[in-house]
Amino acid sequence: MTQHCPDSQWLTEYVAGSLSESQALCVSTHLNFCETCRSQAAELNTVGALVFDNQAPSASVDPAMFDQIMNRIENPIHTEQPALSARPGALEPLSAVEKLPLAIGKLMPEGMDNLRWKKLGKHIRVANLDRLDEQRDISLHKLMPGGTVAEHDHHGEEITVVLCGSFSDQDGVYRAGDFIVRKPGETHRPMVTDDEECICLSVCDAPVKFTGMFTRLLNPLVAYQHKH
Amino acid sequence: MEKQIEKHSQTDKPKDDWAEYMLRVAQYKDADAFSELFSHFGPKVKAYGLSLNSMHTSPEMADELVQEVMIKVWEKARFFKPEKANVSTWIFAIARNCRIDYLRKMKRITSPLSADDLWPVFEEPEPETLTELKNSGLQIEKAVHNLPVEQVAILREVYIEGKTHAEVAEQTGLPLGTVKSRLRLAMEKLRTSLVADPGERAGTQ
Numbered sequence: 001m002t003q004h005c006p007d008s009q010w011l012t013e014y015v016a017g018s019l020s021e022s023q024a025l026c027v028s029t030h031l032n033f034c035e036t037c038r039s040q041a042a043e044l045n046t047v048g049a050l051v052f053d054n055q056a057p058s059a060s061v062d063p064a065m066f067d068q069i070m071n072r073i074e075n076p077i078h079t080e081q082p083a084l085s086a087r088p089g090a091l092e093p094l095s096a097v098e099k100l101p102l103a104i105g106k107l108m109p110e111g112m113d114n115l116r117w118k119k120l121g122k123h124i125r126v127a128n129l130d131r132l133d134e135q136r137d138i139s140l141h142k143l144m145p146g147g148t149v150a151e152h153d154h155h156g157e158e159i160t161v162v163l164c165g166s167f168s169d170q171d172g173v174y175r176a177g178d179f180i181v182r183k184p185g186e187t188h189r190p191m192v193t194d195d196e197e198c199i200c201l202s203v204c205d206a207p208v209k210f211t212g213m214f215t216r217l218l219n220p221l222v223a224y225q226h227k228h
Numbered sequence: 229m230e231k232q233i234e235k236h237s238q239t240d241k242p243k244d245d246w247a248e249y250m251l252r253v254a255q256y257k258d259a260d261a262f263s264e265l266f267s268h269f270g271p272k273v274k275a276y277g278l279s280l281n282s283m284h285t286s287p288e289m290a291d292e293l294v295q296e297v298m299i300k301v302w303e304k305a306r307f308f309k310p311e312k313a314n315v316s317t318w319i320f321a322i323a324r325n326c327r328i329d330y331l332r333k334m335k336r337i338t339s340p341l342s343a344d345d346l347w348p349v350f351e352e353p354e355p356e357t358l359t360e361l362k363n364s365g366l367q368i369e370k371a372v373h374n375l376p377v378e379q380v381a382i383l384r385e386v387y388i389e390g391k392t393h394a395e396v397a398e399q400t401g402l403p404l405g406t407v408k409s410r411l412r413l414a415m416e417k418l419r420t421s422l423v424a425d426p427g428e429r430a431g432t433q
Contacts (some may be wrong), residue, residue, distance in 0.1 A: 009408060011394050017324040018392045021332075021339060024346040047415055048387035049320035052276060055374045055388065059274040061294055066266050067313075069298050070259065089392065105343040132339050 005037050006030060007019045015044040015046055020205045021132035023213070026159045026179065029201055032101045033177025064150070100163060104129075104201065115140065123147025136203050142200040143167055143190070151189040156205025165198030167191060192206035246315035247308075255303035268297055269316070273297045273323050280327060280390040284334040296326045307350040321349040327390070371421040378415035382407060 006014070006027055013019045014027040073131050107129040108115055115127035117225050125142040132138065143149070143165070166175045169188040174180060182188070184205075192198050246268070252261035277290030300322050308318055325343035332339065344350070372380065385391045385400075397404045 008412065012386060012411060013392055014347075016387045016390060017343075018390045018395075021341065021344050021346055023335075025341075028346050028348065044415075045316055045321060047383065047418060048324075049314075049317040050372055050418065051383045051387045052272060052320040052323070053316045055272055055275040055279075057271055057275070059271050059278055059290065061266075061270040061274050061291075063267075064292065065270070065294065066263055069266065069295050069302075072295065073299055073302050088282060101348075103325070103341055106340055106345060109340075131341055134343060 003035060004172070004174060004180055006179045007179075008051055010181075011037060011041050015041055015048055020136060022136040022138050023159065025132065025138065026161050026201065026203050027122055029101050029161045029163070030177060030179040043085075068194065085109055087193075104163075112140070117142070124149065129156075136205055139202050139204075141200045141202055143192045144197050145192055145197060145198070147192045149190045156184055156203070159203045161201045163199045165196045166193045167200075168193045169197045247310035250301075250305055250308045250315055251320075253302060254308060262298075262302060264300065265315075269301075269319050270294050270298065272316075273319070276320075276323050276388055277327065279390075280329060280331075280383075281391050281395070284331055289330060289334075293323065293326055293330060296330070297323050299320065301327065306351060318349065321347065325349060326415055332357045339429075371418050374421060375417055377413050379410050379417070382410045384410065 009021075009029055014024055019027065031041060066120075087221050112127075115129075117125040117127045120126055123144040124147055126146075127140045127142075129138040129140065141160075158177070161173075161180075162176050162178045164176050166173055166188045168174065168199075169190045171188070171195055247266065249258075249261040251266050252258035253265070274290045274296045274343050277293035278285060278287065280289075297319065301319060304322070308315070328343040328347070332343075375383075382396065385396050386393070391399070393404060393407050396402070396407050400407075
């Protein structure tokens with residue numbers, strides 16, 4: 001049972017397609033876990049379709065376009081790159097996470113173990129995934145049992161979705177599927193609650209003024225490393 | 229019109245008339261059925277393309293969108309499940325994803341993922357609540373037309389023009405909270421007016 005869900009604004013913007021790709025990744029990951037939000041999103045989608053269906057018929061479409069379409073269907077140009085897919089077994093370390101969306105698997109085609117995990121202190125590992133848009137970094141955080149992250153604040157908005165295991169902070173306990181948004185300036189001190197490791201997807205604003213390794217300073221868990 | 233005749237001649241067919249056409253495309257690659265779908269949904273997709281709040285919006289882009297969407301409708305027809313979604317809900321989601329991919333192409337963003345990976349549309353089940361009720365075309369039109377103008381306007385900005393809540397707030401000068409509450413009210417209203425007035429549904433269920 002997930003408790004921490006995206007609010008209606010997040011879901012609406014997701015359904016309307018106005019979220020950035022990396023934000024959408026977080027919402028769609030959450031939806032994989034949360035039936036309540038899934039049905040809410042489907043309902044919003046229905047609302048969108050109602051409005052779509054009721055658009056004023058202002059735009060006319062050239063009937064000749066139909067032949068063009070049929071022509072393209074009959075003579076497909078294969079410009080598409082071979083579809084990326086997760087290597088078999090790529091998600092094995094996450095096999096406990098049945099509901100991992102395929103999209104995350106596609107972001108690590110070589111498998112989770114082959115990501116470049118960086119050690120941040122005894123209990124934390126971080127691996128960056130390919131960006132989906134310019135403004136945000138995407139990473140996986142692995143917190144080992146007993147791990148505590150020093151209190152830190154957030155320089156940009158950070159979205160975290162728990163993929164497996166659980167962690168807690170002063171505001172509560174977060175379990176698989178939970179969707180947490182931290183605004184800039186909020187501070188917290190995450191702690192792993194179970195005996196099993198906790199893996200989270202995290203998407204952070206990456207303001208343009210910081211580049212290269214300074215970008216990493218913005219990542220709250222990375223920031224920890226530099227304080228000690 | 230053919231569609232009209234079908235509508236009245238069959239009583240226990242799928243709740244969504246366009247579903248028949250989709251099934252004919254899926255099963256028999258029926259170009260006539262596809263042509264009907266094109267005539268009906270093409271202009272809606274084009275209007276949807278033209279409405280996008282972006283510097284990349286243009287008539288060419290909208291025409292390209294119509295083609296992309298219709299090709300996808302043809303290719304993915306077998307994924308359409310009339311018991312799970314209605315045709316316009318399904319096509320709306322396809323149009324949204326094609327528009328996102330088009331925009332990304334224009335911005336030259338290369339990404340290992342396509343919109344379909346992030347906004348999966350080909351297996352999404354729908355909840356009972358609105359799905360069951362939304363299918364008698366007239367009812368829906370009425371429900372939307374009965375909404376207060378400002379609620380319709382905001383639904384349009386969010387779902388058709390693709391603005392974030394913050395953009396709507398900024399451009400209309402409304403506080404973010406008002407934007408949210410109008411959307412919520414519109415949703416409530418659609419839900420109740422469809423539930424309260426199921427109309428001809430009673431005869432077909």
